[in-house]
Amino acid sequence: MRTVPVVLVAGHLGVGKSSLVNHLLRHADGVRIGVVVNDFGALGIDAMLVAGQASSVTSLAGGCLCCVTDADGLSAVLADLVAPATGLDLVVVEASGLAEPRELVRLLLASPDPHAVYGGLVSVVDARDPDLDHARLADLVVVNGLDLCPSAPAALEAVRSVAAGAVVGTSHGALDPALLVDPVRRPQPAQLTLDALLREADGEHPHVGAETVSFTSEQPLDAGRLAAFLESGPRGVVRVKGIVRLPDGGAAVPSEEVPDVWEVQTVGTAIRVRPAPGRLTTRGARLVLIGTGLDEAALCDGLSACVVGEDEAPPSEHAALALTRYRIDLATA
Template identity: 75%
Template structure:
């Protein structure tokens, strides 16, 4: 996919919710320690509530704190969130991802509604991530999640059973973690930037701590020279394919022939007209997640490709997918 002009650049805003003590702090700290060139903005009520690793904090000015790995941390309340997100996602900041820790700001549903409202052209909803305790998961919260993170698998006797319990009710993707170690690639594309002469604090901390492995994200690529049926592709994405956390790519729709850029996190889908240079006659998609069934996913996507024997698409057929624009 081609690069857009900086003015057209959008930044995914991910909401992280969950009960006290489930591992939200560990998850955010893990993202910051493993940013590897990806610049992350973190929005919290106060630093004590989230517990951003003190070693990563370089200095504080008003409500914005610079982190030593090129990321930013901000404090706000729910009333100030819209303005702060507009500032953080402006092209001048160069951020690649914004993470909002939801507890204390507002109910997750309220924040989701706020982010889905088109208040800022650069901030796009990146999904609701709910962190759950593997020993006692809140299944009501799991039902809300675009991505349910079942944390603390090292503290339960049967990790597979803990994951199965959540998968039975969750509409979105489900992944398991230990100590909040979620691979950042499950939320945002890694960004390659020039390395400074000295190691950053995130890299130094990893050298001190030693390896803190997370389950590496996997990817499955799909391409077709034929356009896709918008209804079948929308149904595939809405179903939350097993193991898939993110999907991205460009697709040409059967019928009107329009080209669309597709991004998903769990069952949170967003589409927009694709840039001209991303032109394809059919589809190019990448699915990212853990424990992926490559053959099964390819077969399912092949089933979304429009066939010669398909009935002629109706006038409004594209709305099955483009309603997520």
Template identity: 45%
Template sequence: MSLPVVVLAGFLGAGKTTVLNQLLRSATDVRLGVVVNDFGAVGVDALLVAGWADSTVSLENGCLCCSTDDGTIDELLTRLTTARGPALDAVVIEASGVAEPSAMVRQVLASTVPGVRYGGLVVVVDAVEFETTRLRHTELDDHVAMADVVILTKTDLVPEPDVARVAARCRELNAWAPVVPAAKGRVDPRLLFDARPARQRQLALGEVVTDPADHAEHVHTLYDAVEFRSEHPLDPRAFVRFLDARPSGVFRVKGFVRFAVEGFGQRYLLQTVGAAVRFERSAWPRGSARATELVLIGAGLDEAELLRGLRACVHEGEPLDDDLAMMGVLRSTED
């Protein structure tokens, strides 16, 4: 499975350092590699162990960190992915407050490091200073427009109608990306990437947002999950239309898909992070049920409507003899 590289961007003061710290502190189920522009500007210092200068840094929770001051993105990704210890689950690149996120995205897309892939652009927006920031930085609208996920910070500091107004403006700028509220920078890391399952153990779909202990203050309690299973394969054209039209409240869709097209019987792993959609082709494990299993994660989800839309994608007749039906899937497929 390829390693997702997520770009975390936002203007100075938007709260992306807080988001990064919260991701690190709550990453109990994932092992993250973190690339930051400048250690001095990022509040991970309390998590660092001695001897970090000019090298990969080991953090207390098993994550790794390094600085873009020391080399190009490819050099740093190589350093992180070849470090000793368990494999990473994801890499987060924290862009400086003055960096152009599109430049960071281009570097990741152009990366030649084996096994890594672009995992999406996450743009942090300050709910308190939204309009002021837009006046000071007119490019904010462009950053929101290109985002795969928009994280709305400091939502605990402004009245709910103002939060709704900022969220609505972000959706006007980008109809595809979910707008995720993050009071005090708290975002469940599993909304952006997944842990690698332990050997000989397959995670149940519900585990993505379900904890053995039901603690009301845990971040995952802020989100809903809708699960879907079908023994019959899906019509790929209908399923791509469903993904394209999914509401902004759906932050993630993940799981395994079986398609009803002759010659395309492989298992397709689906991962969406906001607007970004990725399929990964693989073989069905021996003895496994060849069924479509999906979980949709978000806030304020209309479960009945989502399930209705997914059931409309089910194909119960003879396999489709039409290679072109898979074009929408293949455009987003990695081998």
């Protein structure tokens, strides 16, 4: 079943949330984005300016949509946006004026909608005076305005010292969309779209590109050690995705109820797993880690420590629960 990540963008007025959203829209490159806003007037997208009442929907360039709502109507709007008929690949919620970011995170994590999945909390902070409390909550902290901050390295280090998630510095909100969603390849139209024209007119705002680290193993991974690795929020990692084989599904007696190959997706320390589709299989693990400033050797060492050794005792009946307790069962959600 198709799912759509819902990303929350939070931060004080004037820190660059609108710039970040605009950058995502103008550099979507085939990704169809739904945007939920209420203080929409600051966004530099002309079509948004006509969306003047709660729950209204306005079409943007490139198959994107803009919705305007208040906190009470958020669940209904999200249900409309993530429905398969919309064809959206990502939904971005600009949290200013809606609710506290912590409450929005709880709302998303508790959502019964099988098509909406938590895509992470992005906190935008001002490089000149970063809000460290906001940084502590986020899966990804965007330290914006580096071009205006004479002590940018010190600001980044201050945020990294308290942030549990990844930290990236930007100017003009130029965040690489690949940190939030995988690129989508679609046929290009015969003429330039509005977002492409805007990009040509405005010029590029170079962004720090997303980095990836790949890990493969021909041996299964221990569920407990892998869960601990993912729960720790490895430094610089925003997302993890891939498939993992657990030894005998983590149970002493394999069964259809305990599959041995699992699909793993994480955003920050939010983990979700489900039985891997039949076409996806591995003898051990195939994982990709996405983020910025990644230490490839340290990450691979951490995952290598999760590999089950040939001389290890068989797993206990409930060994897999360390990881499979994060299971999402879309068929019954």
